[in-house]
Amino acid sequence: xxxxxxxxxxxxxxxGNVTEWLDSAKPDVVLxxxxxxxTAAFPLQAFQDLGYHCAVxxxxxxxxxxxxxxxxxxxxxxxxxxEPEDEQARYVEATVGGIRIASLYLPNGNPVGTExxxxxxxxxxxxxxxxxxxxxxxxxxxxxxxxxxxPEARDVYDPAAWVTDALFRPETxxxxxxxxxxxxxxxxxxxxxxxERAYSFWDYQAGAWPRDMGLRIDHFLLSPQAADRLxxxxxxxxxxxxxxxxxxxxxxxxxxx
DNA sequence: ATGGTTGGCCTCCAA
Numbered sequence: 128x129x130x131x132x133x134x135x136x137x138x139x140x141x142x143g144n145v146t147e148w149l150d151s152a153k154p155d156v157v158l159x160x161x162x163x164x165x166t167a168a169f170p171l172q173a174f175q176d177l178g179y180h181c182a183v184x185x186x187x188x189x190x191x192x193x194x195x196x197x198x199x200x201x202x203x204x205x206x207x208x209x210e211p212e213d214e215q216a217r218y219v220e221a222t223v224g225g226i227r228i229a230s231l232y233l234p235n236g237n238p239v240g241t242e243x244x245x246x247x248x249x250x251x252x253x254x255x256x257x258x259x260x261x262x263x264x265x266x267x268x269x270x271x272x273x274x275x276x277x278p279e280a281r282d283v284y285d286p287a288a289w290v291t292d293a294l295f296r297p298e299t300x301x302x303x304x305x306x307x308x309x310x311x312x313x314x315x316x317x318x319x320x321x322x323e324r325a326y327s328f329w330d331y332q333a334g335a336w337p338r339d340m341g342l343r344i345d346h347f348l349l350s351p352q353a354a355d356r357l358x359x360x361x362x363x364x365x366x367x368x369x370x371x372x373x374x375x376x377x378x379x380x381x382x383x384x
Numbered sequence: 385a386t387g388g389t390t391g392g393c394c395t396c397c398a399a
Contacts, residue, residue: 136399137391161399163392188392189399235399275399330399331389374390374399 128224128382130156132271132345133366134232134328134375138162138193141373142170148366149177154379155197156223158230160273162191169193186216192230192272196223207231208260209253217250226353226382227261231272236293244293247275251302258309258348267352269382270311273375274346276303278313281323282343294344312354314347314380315362327362328375336367347380356383 131154135141138159149157157179162169166185174181179195184205194200200221207218220229231254236247254270261268277295280286289295307313319325326341335341349357359381367376 140391161391189397237399333388335388371390 129154130380132158133377134160134273136373157195158271159193160232184216184219190216194230227268229270233274268350270348284340311348314360318360
């Protein structure tokens with residue numbers, strides 16, 4: 128099974144790029160983040176025409192996630208447990224082919240001096256708690272999406288310049304490690320243990336893309352049973368180089384059978 | 385060189 132994750136930065140502004148990529152990459156499942164539209168405004172038909180079922184959690188203007196799959200997803204949940212007052216559209220999870228698969232958009236957390244940063248850390252605590260309960264259930268699972276976390280110094284073009292940023296602060300990285308240390312496998316790093324300058328995001332500003340000033344912030348975390356089936360994980364830089372590109376590019380996970 | 389871009393929305397916010 129091939130599962131892709133892609134922060135599309137507005138599914139409506141990106142519809143041409145996205146459908147063209149799906150048509151060539153043909154993932155079995157694709158996880159979108161930052162669809163930036165309400166659920167009812169999601170361009171369902173375009174994706175149904177490509178053979179996908181869609182589980183969509185949208186909101187006006189910001190955030191928004193979706194899970195698309197060739198097989199109909201079941202047992203869909205539309206929010207991360209904990210903080211029921213949290214209305215931000217950042218999580219959708221469903222069962223596809225016997226695997227629990229989530230599309231998540233972890234809060235950015237900048238600027239650090241505001242309430243946005245503690246919200247990010249609380250969201251990570253909630254993700255950790257949810258991952259713990261999924262592990263206890265012993266169902267194989269894949270948590271994919273835009274984590275807004277740079278795991279290590281080699282995952283950013285200039286670590287010193289980013290050390291006070293919410294994506295790379297030591298406290299953020301420590302929280303990310305708390306999650307992986309539950310026993311999850313970060314798929315790209317497992318498959319490419321020595322890769323450098325392997326990025327999934329390049330800012331629109333300051334010529335970041337042509338200068339390869341990127342970050343690796345889009346990840347797949349795999350449960351032990353899912354990791355046993357890990358065949359490959361690759362970043363497809365193609366879409367980032369196109370006209371009207373998202374600032375993120377797809378990451379593709381391959382699981383056996 | 386204290387720079388620069390994009391999307392959504394409505395005058396700036398978020399990234």
